[in-house]
Amino acid sequence: MSALGCDSRFIARWSGRFLNERLAGMYARHPGRAPEQPPAKLEARVLNRTLKHKPSDGSTHWSSYILAAVLGDVSVSAVQRIWRKHGIKPQRLERHMVFNDPDFETKAADLIGLYLNPPAHAAVLRG
Template sequence: MLLAEGRTWDEVSERIDCSRGFVASWSKRFTEQRIAGLYSRHLGQVATVLTPELEARILEATRRAPTGGATHWSTRKLGAHLDVSHMMVARVWRKHGLKPHRIERYMASNDPDFEKKAADIIGLYLNPPAHAAVFSVDEKTAIQALDRKDPVLPLSPGRAERHGFEYFRHGTLSLYAAFNTKTGKVLGKTAARHTSAEFAAFLTDIVIDQPRGKEIHVIADNLSAHKSRPVTDFLAVHPKVHLHFTPTYSS
């Protein structure tokens, strides 16, 4: 009747809480056999009703570790474990936004001064000092410096640009970047090494980029190269440059 009203299979399956294949099967039987096709050919199994209690069981079981050495539940595995259909499990998961196959990572900071450092960093981002520049600085190390052995074949109609498989290695490079939180400008520099001397040299580039005598606040992580002798010597010569370190394991 719902199909006769012009509804789609997806709309009908959502309305009566069944699979799209179930709707398709009965639609085909009616089309081929008319009224006779609507009679069940066997008694079959009585459909399980999703009660609040059963929904709670599915949610509780989802939070427990699966059996049999598996690391995460699948709809079929949990359905077999609870003796319900995998589609019912899928509906409950979809309703509550559960995706057991996905994981996210986190890192907890054990820095005893976490709150103090976090407040300092957040304050620089949200309420920076007037007439001062704030930079967020970081490095990307071990970037492979590759050079293609074969010429690059240019883009052509119906064909993407193509690169050869073989290449020459030229060691690795480190990329330094400083993001000006006010203007959005990024200062970048590459270096063959990743030492405190290179970091101090990059701080010099930041100073040169700004007007003489301007207060500069640099946000950086707790890498040892950021706290070494060359850096402290640089800060002693440039008293208007201030380093702010993020809490440990929080960059």
């Protein structure tokens, strides 16, 4: 009982229901608590943050764990469920990448030059 996190009264109640009603009695008598936010508002928050903001931790795209942590009151599974419902795959969203390397332009020109006019007897490998 301690492994399940319940006491003897709980076990006795459910055992009694099973003995009296069999499988038909194995349902919760209370529907549970109402969601803290309306589902539409929750979806709007997740979609807005996913599509209009970038992660502040420097990641290239959102993961369900990062987004759930940023929003605070949304579970990872809720984020995944909303993304799946709307067909969103954050790792495949097209975004403009910004490079902070001051020599990026020179390096890019050298690399493009190698592809356009490779030296004789040279192999161009990309990593």
